[in-house]
Amino acid sequence: MSKVRTRFAPSPTGRMHVGNLRTALYAYLITRHAGGDFIFRIEDTDQKREVEGAVDIIYKTLADTGIEYDEGPDKDKGVGPYVQSERVKCGIYMEYAKKLVEKGEAYYCFCTPERLASLKQTVDESGKTISVYDKHCANLSKEEVEANLKAGMPFVIRQNNPTEGTTTFHDDIYGDITVSNAELDDMILIKSDGFPTYNFANVVDDHLMGITHVVRGNEYLSSSPKYNRLYEAFGWEVPEYIHCPLITDETHKKLSKRSGHSSFEDLIEQGFLAEAVVNFVALLGWSPEDNQEIMSMEELIAKFDYHHMSKSPAVFDYNKLKWMNGEYIKKMDFDSFYEKALPYIKEVVKRDCDLKKIASLVQSRIEIFPDIADLIDFFEEVPEYDIAMYTHKKMKTNAETSLSVLKEILPRLEETDDYSNDGLYSLLKAFTEEKGYKNGYVLWPIRTAVSGKQMTPGGATEIMEILGKEESLNRIRKAIEKLS
């Protein structure tokens, strides 16, 4: 068997949709797993839809996700160019389209948009609207075509599909699919601007570039028989087809921009790690035999087997992605976590204190980086809070007990200069034992006084360590005032 070659062939129309990213990832995993090549091609045959800067986004996404291509626009290995608009200039598509015309597998069509539009309203004898082109121009004589061409009439080239019989193609995920040829539209191969359609360029390029496994989204499943006929018309070997199940939003519709997290770039902006997104997306429609969930790219490559892909659409579960991102954050070594978290911390905490300690408090408590803000805002300033917060059933505390405990402990906290976590903790421990109190009975009021929050990352002593002696005492004195 020949070497596996897969490709990723996006159109530069904006951000990288997660469905697209997953398709790229699967194509990449399949070929890497088999030790094959990965080709990157740009399909920019629709100039109207092209978006400025979109090509750069694609390059950046590929780099950020760790999907490495062996051949591409900047890595020509002899079957380029790898950008379709450049291939148009070489005349590749027109040349192949004409071959098809000669074989009778395609024909020139001079129908106007108006005629095409009126066709759509047409109802046939059984009462059904005609959904396929009526082959009007397929019946033109050679002379008529020549004359039209000579007169400079605008034209397209259409595929000439049979109207009887059936076509069967094989998909590695969905099995054999048979459709009746009457359903096959004579789709346009070359547009009137001389550019090929996706349908045609894709087939020609995949063949010319030696693609062995065509990995694409499920939305192409129903047009695959037409592509198959193209391969056959040329007499080319048909590649393996691998159609990936759709990714949907929580309403089970194709994931769209409206969801707010339909693209890789959206997710990065929302504070997700590229590795977590890749890992998560890999699990949408596939799972490894050993059921491992957290996997590096190397592990994905080793374990990926497209025969175990599922057929049904998968809902994009934002919640689970957040969990997974949290797992990745916890696994990060502290230094790189600190580096990524620092801007988020500085955003909130302006005072002079040990931001590293804050970072370490927060690492096991966030799922995405923007979570940090709400967790640590009290370091900057104690929020307004109700003294009811001092009441805690399990700790057996309330405003009165808290007040007296705070008054009792204040002198000792003023006395000591050891504001390390350990130092403070043993000081408080000694105090509680001496007075016969329970731990929570004194620690709850202190934590509340010092933070003004129901819950905080870290306990009373950890917070005081970061705030330092002066600020801690300030806060406790204010709390005593508030409670009095």
Next chain:
RNA sequence: GGCUCGUUGGUCAAGAGGCUAAGACGUCGCCCUCUCACGGCGAAAACACCGGUUCGAUUCCGAUACGAGCUACCA
């Protein structure tokens, strides 16, 4: 409307004729604990429906229902 595909807990997802139908997220409870989180333990929660094949169907086949995709000179 037509064509194509799909349907295991709320979600992802194992299982491919005989299982008490895995695991994960989420939810809830308990433990740990200076609150929260982490970590540990546990619970609730699923084979769409109807026929057929079979000694036996979640698993195979056929209808039904529901869902989705496609039906462009977009990809």
